[in-house]
Amino acid sequence: MYKVNDRIVIHSYKHDEHLHRIWTKARVIAHDDKKIIVANKRTRVIESNGRFWHTREPSVTWFFKDHWFNVIGILRQHGVYYYCNIASPYVLDDEALKYIDYDLDIKVFPDYTYRVLDRGEYNTHKEKMRYPKKLQDILEAELSKLKRMIENKQGPFAPDAVRDYYQTFKRLKK
DSSP states (O other): OOOTTOEEEEEEEOTTSOEEEEEEEEEEEEEOSSEEEEEESSOEEEETTSOEEEOOSOEEEEEESSSSEEEEEEEETTEEEEEEEEEOOOEEOSSOEEEEEEEEEEEEOTTSOEEEEOHHHHHHHHHHTTOOHHHHHHHHHHHHHHHHHHHTTOGGGSTTHHHHHHHHHHHHHO
């Protein structure tokens, strides 16, 4: 459906199926049967309440078919930062790449130290939206898997992965 160099829209939902956030454009820079990697720069992001903002730094994002998380590598002046969302595997349709955001996040710094964020929001939503126990177990296991990938500098966390894919993005944009 989508191929390298295609533009794509990204929709994030919450477990109760309400739309959470829309990224109005990204460019597909790699795609296979297990993942899709997109990049963007100064992309408009629309919140569920209609307010919008633009991303400030260029980024490269990994979405996975078989992992319950996605990883955003953000290129900043002082190095690559990562923002990781615990989220459902993505689905694609003619409208957008779509996933469910499950609140838990990890912020990773250029030295690979990291912090788990939004545990309180996760706990509130798992009660309010009645996350099944099986889903909670999956999300906690995927959080642990994500931490191991960070610690081992694997996949998106490989030292030059974000910069290399961003160079691909710049070549494709020309």
